[in-house]
Amino acid sequence: VKTIVQPALSGLRFQVCYRLEGDHDEAFGRAEDITLEQTVEFPGDLLPDGDIRRQIVGRIEEFSPFGRVFRAVISYAMETAGGDLVQLLNVVFGNISIKPGVRVEWIDLPEEMLAWFKGPRFGIAGLREKVGVPYRPLLCTALKPMGLGSQTLAEMAYQFALGGVDLIKDDHGINAQPFSPFRERVERCSAAVARANRETGGKCLYLASLAAPAHLVVERAHFVQQAGGGGVVVMPGLVGLDTMRLLAEDDGLALPIMAHPAFQGSLVTCSTTGISHGVIFGMLARLAGADATIFPNYGGRFAFSKKQCEQIVTESRKPLGNLKPVFPAAGGGMTVERLPEMRQVFGNDVIFLIGGGMHRLGPDLKGNARHFKDMVERF
Amino acid sequence: VKTIVQPALSGLRFQVCYRLEGDHDEAFGRAEDITLEQTVEFPGDLLPDGDIRRQIVGRIEEFSPFGRVFRAVISYAMETAGGDLVQLLNVVFGNISIKPGVRVEWIDLPEEMLAWFKGPRFGIAGLREKVGVPYRPLLCTALKPMGLGSQTLAEMAYQFALGGVDLIKDDHGINAQPFSPFRERVERCSAAVARANRETGGKCLYLASLAAPAHLVVERAHFVQQAGGGGVVVMPGLVGLDTMRLLAEDDGLALPIMAHPAFQGSLVTCSTTGISHGVIFGMLARLAGADATIFPNYGGRFAFSKKQCEQIVTESRKPLGNLKPVFPAAGGGMTVERLPEMRQVFGNDVIFLIGGGMHRLGPDLKGNARHFKDMVERF
Numbered sequence: 001v002k003t004i005v006q007p008a009l010s011g012l013r014f015q016v017c018y019r020l021e022g023d024h025d026e027a028f029g030r031a032e033d034i035t036l037e038q039t040v041e042f043p044g045d046l047l048p049d050g051d052i053r054r055q056i057v058g059r060i061e062e063f064s065p066f067g068r069v070f071r072a073v074i075s076y077a078m079e080t081a082g083g084d085l086v087q088l089l090n091v092v093f094g095n096i097s098i099k100p101g102v103r104v105e106w107i108d109l110p111e112e113m114l115a116w117f118k119g120p121r122f123g124i125a126g127l128r129e130k131v132g133v134p135y136r137p138l139l140c141t142a143l144k145p146m147g148l149g150s151q152t153l154a155e156m157a158y159q160f161a162l163g164g165v166d167l168i169k170d171d172h173g174i175n176a177q178p179f180s181p182f183r184e185r186v187e188r189c190s191a192a193v194a195r196a197n198r199e200t201g202g203k204c205l206y207l208a209s210l211a212a213p214a215h216l217v218v219e220r221a222h223f224v225q226q227a228g229g230g231g232v233v234v235m236p237g238l239v240g241l242d243t244m245r246l247l248a249e250d251d252g253l254a255l256p257i258m259a260h261p262a263f264q265g266s267l268v269t270c271s272t273t274g275i276s277h278g279v280i281f282g283m284l285a286r287l288a289g290a291d292a293t294i295f296p297n298y299g300g301r302f303a304f305s306k307k308q309c310e311q312i313v314t315e316s317r318k319p320l321g322n323l324k325p326v327f328p329a330a331g332g333g334m335t336v337e338r339l340p341e342m343r344q345v346f347g348n349d350v351i352f353l354i355g356g357g358m359h360r361l362g363p364d365l366k367g368n369a370r371h372f373k374d375m376v377e378r379f
Numbered sequence: 380v381k382t383i384v385q386p387a388l389s390g391l392r393f394q395v396c397y398r399l400e401g402d403h404d405e406a407f408g409r410a411e412d413i414t415l416e417q418t419v420e421f422p423g424d425l426l427p428d429g430d431i432r433r434q435i436v437g438r439i440e441e442f443s444p445f446g447r448v449f450r451a452v453i454s455y456a457m458e459t460a461g462g463d464l465v466q467l468l469n470v471v472f473g474n475i476s477i478k479p480g481v482r483v484e485w486i487d488l489p490e491e492m493l494a495w496f497k498g499p500r501f502g503i504a505g506l507r508e509k510v511g512v513p514y515r516p517l518l519c520t521a522l523k524p525m526g527l528g529s530q531t532l533a534e535m536a537y538q539f540a541l542g543g544v545d546l547i548k549d550d551h552g553i554n555a556q557p558f559s560p561f562r563e564r565v566e567r568c569s570a571a572v573a574r575a576n577r578e579t580g581g582k583c584l585y586l587a588s589l590a591a592p593a594h595l596v597v598e599r600a601h602f603v604q605q606a607g608g609g610g611v612v613v614m615p616g617l618v619g620l621d622t623m624r625l626l627a628e629d630d631g632l633a634l635p636i637m638a639h640p641a642f643q644g645s646l647v648t649c650s651t652t653g654i655s656h657g658v659i660f661g662m663l664a665r666l667a668g669a670d671a672t673i674f675p676n677y678g679g680r681f682a683f684s685k686k687q688c689e690q691i692v693t694e695s696r697k698p699l700g701n702l703k704p705v706f707p708a709a710g711g712g713m714t715v716e717r718l719p720e721m722r723q724v725f726g727n728d729v730i731f732l733i734g735g736g737m738h739r740l741g742p743d744l745k746g747n748a749r750h751f752k753d754m755v756e757r758f
Contacts, residue, residue: 005526005558033680040524041550043735047524056526080525082556084592086617090552090641094590094617097644098681098711145419145426146459147384147435171420173469177461179384211473213463214621238465238473240619242593262469265476270649301412302477332477356422 003050013075015061015108016092020070021101021272027070030102031060034072037095039080056080071105078113085117085242085287093275104275107283114321118249122256122291123324124317124349130230130256131166132203137348137376139164140329141369142355143189144171150180154188156365160358161196161204163369167292167351168193169233170209172260182208183223190228205230207258210247211238221247224255231256234290237263241288248289258329259290269303277308282315285326292327292351297342300333306345313346329353335360339375352376382429392454394440394487395471399449400480400651406449409481410439413451416474418459435459450484457492464496464621464666472654483654486662493700497628501635501670502703503696503728509609509635510545511582516727516755518543519708520748521734522568523550529559533567535744539737540575540583542748546671546730547572548612549588551639561587562602569607584609586637589626590617600626603634610635613669616642620667627668637708638669648682656687661694664705671706671730676721679712685724692725708732714739718754731755 018034020027035058036044047053055077062073081088096102120126128134141160143153157168168189176182186208193206208224210217210232217239221232232255234244248257261281267274268281275284277295285293293316296302298309309330317325330342331353339352354372361368397413399406414437415423426432434456441452460467475481499505507513520539522532536547547568555561565587572585587603589596589611596618600611611634613623627636640660646653647660654663656674664672672695675681677688688709696704709721710732718731733751740747 006528007557039552040526041521041552041734042524043739046735046738052524052526056524079556079558080552082554084555086590086592087552087554087556090554090590090614090617093644094551094614094641095644097616097642098640098648098675098683099644100648100682142420145421145431145435147419147431149385172473173418173420173459173466175461175466175469176463177458177466178386179458211465211469213465214619214625235469235473237476238469238619238621240593240617240622242617243619243622246593261477262473263476265472265474265478266649266653267645269477269479269652270645273648274645296477303479304477355420356425359425360422 003048003052005051005055009055009077009079012078012110012112014078014081014110014113015073015075017071017073017105019066019103019105020072024070028063031063031072031074034058034074034096034102035060038091039076041095078110081113083116085245101272103271103273104279106276107279111321114323117287117323118289119286119323120289120291120326121248124327126324127256127291127327130203131205133166135348137343138166138327138351139372139376140167140169140351140353141165141358142169142171143174144355146171146173146177147179150185150188153180153185154192157189157206158192158196159365160369161193161202162200163366164202164373165204165369167205167207169207169258171355172209172211172233172235172262175209175211182220186224186229187227193230194228205256207231207233209233211235211262214239217243218247218250221253221255225253229255231258233258233260235260235262236288237261241284244290245288256291257289258292258294259285260294261296276311277304278311278315281312286316286320286323290326292329294329294331294353296332297330297334299338302332310345313350317349327351331355336372336375382427382431384430384434388434388456388458391457391489391491393457393460393489393492394452394454396450396452396484398445398482398484399451403449407442410442410451410453413437413453413475413481414439417470418455420474457489460492462495464624480651482650482652483658485655486658490700493702496666496702497668498665498702499668499670499705500627500633503706505703506635506670506706509582510584512545514727516722517545517730518751518755519546519548519730519732520544520737521548521550522553523734525550525552525556526558529564529567532559532564533571536568536585537571537575538744539748540572540581541579542745543581543752544583544748546584546586548586548637550734551588551590551612551614551641554588554590561599565603565608566606572609573607584635586610586612588612590614590641593618596622597626597629600629600632600634604632608634610637612637612639614639614641615664615667616640620663623669624667635670636668637671637673638664639673640675655690656683657690657694660691665695665699665702669705671708673708673710673732675711676709676713678717681711689724692729696728706730710734715751715754
């Protein structure tokens with residue numbers, strides 16, 4: 001095995017903090033294993049001394065107890081990540097995802113690596129400008145339930161838009177089923193929201209769901225734009241995180257992207273494996289160009305804790321190179337009563353996603369939307 | 380909410396078996412929740428009677444204790460899955476992945492849904508024909524460690540091919556780093572293996588790794604084919620499962636696909652959430668067109684059990700509509716001593732993936748390969 005790496009490495013490194021199960025020796029063994037498994041994937045005792053061992057193999061920068069477990073900060077040469085999001089994730093958690101007891105807590109990239117990413121096209125400020133809402137939280141709802149026809153969904157969208165909702169999205173499960181074919185639904189819902197906007201003078205956006213086959217994601221996004229849609233909902237867990245980035249960087253598109261967490265749950269819900277909530281729904285959504293990132297709010301029908309939600313919000317909005325902040329969107333069983341508390345916890349730069357709750361107040365959807373809107377306008 | 384679904388549903392349904400944590404009432408509550416969460420995502424008490432409640436909402440077909448937990452078989456209308464793999468996965472596990480205590484054990488699709496998928500282009504028989512090995516297990520190795528230059532990797536491939544290895548793949552972490560740029564490496568390794576084949580009369584295949592950005596996956600696959608490469612390694616956890624399907628169905632390609640489990644670990648390693656090993660590495664890899672599916676063998680450096688590996692092998696090879704069987708490829712710390720046991724457990728239709736172990740016998744890679752080859756030829 002040759003030991004000189006060419007071209008010579010820059011010396012720039014990125015850091016990943018891993019949570020490690022086990023007692024001191026076991027956890028340290030996991031850390032040492034990660035340094036090999038995530039890079040050379042080669043038996044440590046067979047690796048000769050030289051550039052590969054000294055620069056390519058991950059390096060344990062810190063190792064310390066954290067409650068009843070341990071944390072290790074491991075650094076990797078920038079070049080191992082190749083220059084793109086896919087290989088970066090491969091180094092961070094590719095093979096080690098298959099071994100139990102290892103969880104990614106945070107990732108720290110040097111400016112030179114952050115520069116690989118364009119990030120959100122609009123971000124918080126851009127999305128605010130699009131909907132004409134400079135300060136207060138945004139109000140978002142979803143068209144549902146699955147099984148309704150396109151015309152019924154469009155009528156629903158019209159009522160919501162008249163009631164003052166800022167963002168109206170397809171429910172994440174409504175995609176291209178026979179009861180509301182994709183193009184038909186997008187055309188009708190876009191037209192319905194445009195009609196409401198003309199009547200109210202508002203700037204409500206309709207966002208179409210893009211849980212589409214790999215060869216249709218980009219094509220459907222372009223169709224949404226041509227049909228006058230206001231944005232797209234992308235599920236990175238289903239279509240791939242880098243596919244979202246591709247849409248965000250598409251020069252022919254100028255649509256806001258809302259990331260939805262479908263199928264990503266197993267990455268976060270098990271405390272001993274996976275990746276932290278803040279990294280998945282905050283940092284990675286942002287690197288991959290989401291303008292808004294949906295997460296299930298604490299106290300709703302999902303099981304995220306308040307602290308996990310706060311981490312998501314922090315990662316969504318903190319300074320990160322030249323990347324715009326991404327709008328955190330709290331959903332999943334939100335009710336009108338919780339809005340004041342939510343605003344207290346998340347501040348104004350948040351989207352309140354009220355789905356089923358919008359129907360609980362009765363059949364007058366415009367009136368229900370108006371009721372929620374009054375609540376967020378008081379902020 | 381209108382209650383008539385149009386066009387009328389076919390009545391065809393698919394079934395998903397979920398493992399549910401909790402006592403009887405808690406587990407049954409989870410099952411009822413799944414029927415709503417995975418379809419209408421609408422409060423059950425607000426859903427009027429009619430087609431949507433009776434046909435779109437999931438249906439609990441069976442509910443029974445399973446050891447200390449429970450299992451529910453839930454059926455869904457075929458139409459909810461829209462006609463593609465992405466929306467099928469969305470219904471099976473989209474939102475419910477975010478709730479703890481729910482794991483997918485198996486999925487049963489009617490023939491009408493299996494017909495949506497072309498599956499593996501080559502499968503076991505086709506891959507055997509390509510490498511000219513009708514009966515025995517295949518021998519596969521990986522080019523590594525990361526950091527080596529293209530010429531060194533190509534020389535390594537040449538030695539392995541001379542030694543009689545059937546399949547030589549890039550290590551999954553070697554993609555497009557500066558030390559071995561993608562096109563340069565693919566050209567040199569393809570040429571090196573072709574040269575060895577000319578000398579030996581063998582049919583060794585070189586498979587290039589495709590952990591590529593979303594806009595480059597298809598392009599790089601075509602480049603591999605043009606450069607004389609023998610196949611591609613695809614990581615569905617990183618590039619998206621449906622992207623693999625896209626490659627498998629690409630009319631301009633005729634390359635075997637080997638699926639690699641990087642980044643998919645969190646879907647399987649936590650027993651209370653995620654999806655079973657057999658479904659992820661067997662059934663879904665097959666629906667998405669993998670010709671071979673890599674999994675970490677039991678007793679190696681990963682933590683899969685013998686039973687989990689057997690499930691993967693079963694799901695890879697059992698009858699499934701018109702879909703060809705996919706070659707199970709056992710790797711992850713395999714040694715020469717374990718080959719006889721492996722053959723006993725997995726039979727002949729298996730690929731033995733020997734990576735680091737190939738270097739443990741000393742610096743003569745051709746000799747080491749020959750040693751492993753002798754072992755599998757004895758079968």
